[in-house]
Each structure stands twice: as structure tokens, then as C-alpha cells.
Amino acid sequence: AQSVTQLDSHVSVSEGTPVLLRCNYSSSYSPSLFWYVQHPNKGLQLLLKYTSAATLVKGINGFEAEFKKSETSFHLTKPSAHMSDAAEYFCVVSDLRAGGATNKLIFGTGTLLAVQP
């Protein structure tokens, strides 16, 4: 079965410093991977996705992630944090069985990012 592990439940950075949110996945197939963001009391918004094209994926709001098959990782980065980046971030793997019609998106437990002024 596919799964995803977010290595930090909380990350705190200062405004203007780099952000690194770590994610490792387990998959028996070629996975699709996603990062979603959830601002307080809001729904979930897609930040970026990897679907076997370029291994470095750029998303919205200056975020990017690199797919590393040898390390089974898909870490999310941003060069310079902004106060508006404070939110919860979810790493997600797509559990698509061969020949399957739909993907079950399997969520990590989330990383809460705090940005200090």
C-alpha cells in the first residue's frame, strides 16, 4: 500500500528565510505526488504536483518540490518565507492501481508552518 510520511509536525521560520517541509513516500508503483496547503478554517488548495514529468516541480506562491526516487522523497521548499505562508501543508500520494479508474489520495499528517516576523 502507498503511504506518505511528513517528518515534521511543526516548522517555525523567520520571515525572509528559507522554508523546507519534508516528505517521504512509499509506493509500489510510479507515484503521483502533490502538496496541498490549508489556511486556518479554509479548504485545501493545490500548491503543486508531480506526475512523472520533470523531477523539479514549480508551484504557486514561489514554492517548489523535487522528486527524488532514490531517496523516496518529495520535499517542499521556498527560498524566502512570507507571513502569508503560515498554514498547514499536506504531502499527498496518489494510490492508483494499475488499470484503476481513480486515485485514492493518501494524505500525510500535515506540517504546521509558523512564520515569525
Added chain:
Amino acid sequence: NAGVTQTPKFQVLKTGQSMTLQCAQDMNHNSMYWYRQDPGMGLRLIYYSASEGTTDKGEVPNGYNVSRLNKREFSLRLESAAPSQTSVYFCASSYGGNTEAFFGQGTRLTVV
């Protein structure tokens, strides 16, 4: 386009009461999902529907039923609510395959 619309946004139930959460999408997506979100546990899949007329269990289906009414609508029913079902519920939809899902704004349910 409204995207994914869930109703209601908030609900308080007494233990043993029943209710149905409604979800509709206007993106012509094939697949629809119901998740619950609890602190520290991420989102867990309750049920999903790969296409109109099909439904399948996810990770935590006990205590829930679903109906894929048509391509647009996917409802979640709690027949006899329990305090353990206090949670935030999200409906989502996608084209299927390896595509991303789009989420509704959530329903905050409290069972007392």
C-alpha cells in the same frame, strides 16, 4: 464556476441522530471523495466514487453510507451519529487517474 460546494457548513447533532452531508461539483469530474479531518491525523478517506454508479470504501468507512446520485452529486450519510464522528468533513472531486482533486470548503460537524 462554483467548483465543489458542500452543505451545510456547520452542524451540531445529538448522539443517535442522523443527517446527510451534501456535495455537488460543476467541473464535470468523474471521481468524487469524502474525507474527514481530525487534528494530527491529516485527511482520511471515508468513501469514494470512481464514476457515476460506483462507490467504494476508503480507510474509515464504518458508521457512514454514501450515494452517488448522479455525476454531479455525492452525499454522505450518518445513520446514527456518535461523538467519535465529530470532525471536519471535506468533499472533493477529480477527473480520476493521477489528476489532482479539488476540495470543498468543509463541514464542521459536532456530535454531542
